Amino acid sequence: MKWTAQKREWLRELYPDKPNTFLAEFFGCSYSAIKNQAVKLGLKKSQTYLDNKPGCFAKGAEPWNKGKNWHSGGRSRETQFRTGHNPHNWHPVGYERLTRDGIWERKVADTKVKRQDWRPIHVLQWEADNGPVPKGHIVIFKDGDRENFDPDNLECISRSENMRRNSVHRLPKEVASLVQLVGALNRQINKRAQP
Known part of the structure; x- marks a missing residue:
């Protein structure tokens, strides 16, 4: 208009x-x-x-469902999930999926708790050969190929070792200083961009 x-x-x-x-x-x-x-x-x-309080209930007005149970009116009972119903995105135990990070996971339980139900396949493979992963450790791929689950390609290392391997300090000095300068520049840009 x-x-x-x-x-x-x-x-x-x-x-x-x-x-x-x-x-x-x-x-x-x-x-x-x-x-x-x-x-x-x-x-x-x-x-x-x-x-005049437009849009508000007048004092003393009674709602249509006063004194009724939550399921006694409308279509609530008709539209509820039935016992044993699974949502459209439910998968059976054993189903495998690829995460956004490129890690393959397998469903190992159906507790409806995501952290308990899904485990990385490479961790399951390592645990089958070597037992549980020790606390403070992770399983990595030696060759970097996240689809190579060969036991010889899997390595259990401490989180601190993983940090050292992925630190900027493992790079040549010129590249490391350049990465640090880019980080400092981004922090300054972000400070100025904030209101």
């Missing part, structure tokens, strides 16, 4: 004391078009209109 000068003038006159639903019908536009135009023009509802 195009807002002409005449329509804006009518809106200025009617807006303070009329509900937006009435105005939308009057002008033949949407409810949000009325709200947006009122904001642009800086219009507010009058105190008299607001004192």
